[in-house]
Amino acid sequence: MSQGTLFDIQHFGVHDGPGIRTLVFMKGCPLRCSWCCNPESHSAMPQVRYIRFRCKACHRCTEACTRGAITPINGSVLINYDKCRACTSRTCLDVCYHEALNLTGYSLDAKELLTIVSKDLVFYRNSGGGVTFTGGEPLSQPDFLLESLRLCQDAGIHTAIETCGYGNPDSVKAISPHTDLFLFDIKIINPDIHLRHTGQSNDVIIRNLDYLAKEHKHIILRFPLISGITDTEENIGEIIGLMKKLNLQEIQLEPYHTLGESKYEEFGVLHTENLIPEILNYPVETVIERFHAAGIACEVA
Ligand code: SF4
Ligand code: SF4
Structure with missing residues (x-):
């Protein structure tokens, strides 16, 4: 059984999937978003x-x-x-x-994780909740993720992953049958702008999203609202266009905050971007109305 590296497990979460959930924060992320508030998740190592x-x-x-x-x-x-x-x-x-x-960071295997999350079974059953794998990027530890999802599923636990979508397409195919809900980040549609602000092109992200949509998986997109970077008229329009094309009907907004700034120094991570203003191009309500007008369910995450 493979070992996974986590940086936290939080109980009684209510924002990352239905019901009361246990949130499993996995270390390691292939992206370096300029607005990231979790620098402790970047490295795969403790x-x-x-x-x-x-x-x-x-x-x-x-x-x-x-x-x-x-x-x-x-x-x-x-x-x-x-x-x-x-x-x-x-x-x-x-x-x-x-x-x-x-x-920050410790290792355990999927059976050990199941023992921990099973302590909350009664809360899952009473609330329709379950386990959400987040990070970091869960797909950066595909073997541990797959084993954990399988064990949770076998135990009757609802499974969700919050993903940036940047992962090996074979891994996405492997975990898909064992994942009840995908909270799938969509940041920037233009590949050049995506590369500039995250360090990676979005080709594989869009391909993985396309695959999951065609598999009719339950997908809720998550859209970080970053002033002047993601909340542009053009980007919002392109996200709506992609959602229409893939027949995706739900999106949650994540307005930017600066709460993670101090952690950059604490983990020795160089933060090259100037502080991003918390004031958005448009009020959140305006963005919500824009999605609603396109027939898309939209709320703040
Ligand atoms: S500071 Fe020194 S002792 Fe501490 S983890 Fe780093 S190398 Fe090891
Ligand atoms: S110098 Fe600071 S970090 Fe090092 S042992 Fe003393 S208190 Fe701890």
Whole structure:
């Protein structure tokens, strides 16, 4: 049985699929969206997180790290994540008594995950809920995802995945029969603009969406509203056009927020974009009306 790497499991979620749900956050993502609020999901590996405001500059971690990855700097420390990446000893964590360093990410197999999510069975049954695999990108761990979906399905648990759609088409085909609901991100239709803002073309994303639509899977699109990037007249029109073509009838809007900004420093992730304004090109209500006018069910996620 394959191992999966998660960065969180949250219970009693009510926004990511029907009923009360357990949310399984999987590490690793092939996209680098300029507005991402989950930098801890980028790497597929467990990572040391540095919380600067807790640091007392005692420098025990500097002495404990045999790779020389931690440098004292102006009353705090600087972690060289290139040196840190392959470390398994993580001696720094043992000597930080102020909880300024902790580990994000851990491994388990699908049976262990089933044991955890099964504790919420009574809530799923009473609410029509289930398990939602999110991330990160669940498709970046296809074997673990498939095994987990199968086990959940065999246990009578409703399954959903929230995906950016960027995954091997064979993996998408394999998981499709075991997934009751796809929360499928649609960001930008123009492939060049998509590449510029996410680091990848959207060819395979559109192909996977097309496949799932033809399989008549239950798909709810999720559309992040990012000022001047995704919420343009042209992009919204093209999303409506794609939905009509694929006969997709539901979309949920995700207005941008800046809550993830501080995490970039904590995970040593370079954030190259200037801060994106939270003010949108159009009010959310206007975007909702635009989809409604096209006969598409639309709400805020
Ligand atoms: S995880 Fe390992 S390499 Fe990284 S800072 Fe800690 S001890 Fe050093
Ligand atoms: S051991 Fe913890 S508190 Fe001390 S310098 Fe390192 S991160 Fe800061």
